[in-house]
Amino acid sequence: MKGIQLPHWLTDITYTLIGILFCGFALKGFLVPNKFFDGGVTGISLLLHELYHFNIAYVIVIVNLPFIIMGAYQVNKAFALKTLVAVIGLGLCLLYVPYPQITSDKLLVSIFGGVFMGIGVGLAIRGGCALDGIEVLALYTGKRISFTISEIILGINIVIFLIAAFELGLPTALYSILTYYTASRTINFVIEGLEEYTGVTIISGQSEVIKQQLVMQLGRGITVYKGERGFLKDSFDISHPVDIVFTVVTRLEIRRMRNLIHVIDPKAFVFTSTIKEATGGVLKRRARH
Template identity: 85%
Template sequence: MNNTPIKTHIIDAGYTLAGILFCGFALKSFLVPNSFFDGGVTGISLLIHELYHVNIAYVIIIANIPFILMGAFQVNKTFALRTLAAIIGLALCLHFLPATQITSDKLLVSIFGGVFMGIGIGLAIRGGCALDGIEVLALYTGKRISFTISEIILGINIVIFLIAAIKLGLPTALYSILTYYTASRMINFVIEGLEEYTGVTIISGQSEVIKERLVMKLGRGITVYKGERGFLPESFDVSHPVDIVFTVVTRLELRRLRNMIHEIDPKAFVFTSVVKEAAGGVLKRRARH
């Protein structure tokens, strides 16, 4: 009997539970006691809570319901059910978790509130759900207008922070923007991790040696393009056939790869590009999210 699905569900549940606890801690110990905000649906919930003094636990559930329903159509029903369970779990955490204000220093609140919030949301995404429905809205809207998802999210957050600036003052809004930025960077780090992939293209006259080292020594898969090198200003008519080597490595392996190439051919032309998604081939197995 294959136990992989059961193991996967347990791991996903662990990620989600950890995400809920981190988000609950960020909200109860940093953001809520200091009247700070975040972006997205969480930011809207915090703004409503601050302006109308409605229990944040109830507001977060009600504010996310439209986006959960949207997620059922835009992603799938499993995602929507997981997100609903995670949002309810976060609401329970906010309702029962004792409020302990860690600090009132605005800079510390904005940075570490964002750090813990970003860790929580990132872990929930790794668990296959969302603790903030703003990206579902952006995905839904992006199919109907010509803006990208990032532009839509940015536009919504600008409106949130403008309202916060008008109602609660510019300093609070500015510190909240710092919170949002910190959280977004942490989300990217948690999702991508230290194994964020980088594409490397190598053009060298020593391509045969480089190919052998990449495969046999580093254990990387490679793709080879047939091309020509040369075409310099002083000898434009002179060119040579060359194998253009492309491979994908993690950030931790990039320095080792560059050193190896420099050792073989100091004049090799090497350029890198960020790989947002990578699967299959000869890649290290990474956490599913």
């Protein structure tokens, strides 16, 4: 009997609500009481809060508004509306939920503040919205200048941390950089999870045996490209037809697959590439992001 599957909209709401609670916990339990920062729009909001003593709940909503409007044009209106509701929800959470201050230890604040912030933002992204609009700005700007989205985000964050260093001291800025790094890594983990998929391409003279073992022993689906191997420096004119095998595995399965291929053909050429999203085929269903 199949398990009960929740509707997509209910799953999205659940992810978003939990994400809001985690972000609120990170802000009021760790970052705000200790004058720490994060990157992106949240970092800008925290910086304005510290410099001008505006209420963080109002600041984080107001600062996100331009990016939400931008998101309506760069992504779609449904995304912008969901993000607006989520950001307002975060503001209400900061106003009315009585989070306690957890610790004043700077190292604990920088690490666990980033972890809880990353969990919150990552869950919101899984719910189909954004609690930090910096990537929308990077997407908008990236279409008009020659920098990548990652470079734009990095540049904006450098400006934020430089201002923090001048206004609040270098140690605070350095700890905040650690917070940002921890949050960004946690976001990636929450979105991708343990089952981040990896594409594997295998070129071997024993491709028939490898194909059979991948399907029958590992239970993976495969795709076969027809190619040629050879073309060595000393025998460039000599080549042989070969089946180029492509499959997708989770990172937990990579070692087992490599060992299996090595037993069949120690000289097989194998290379991998990270896959951000994979569905369908023989892959088991994953939560919709």
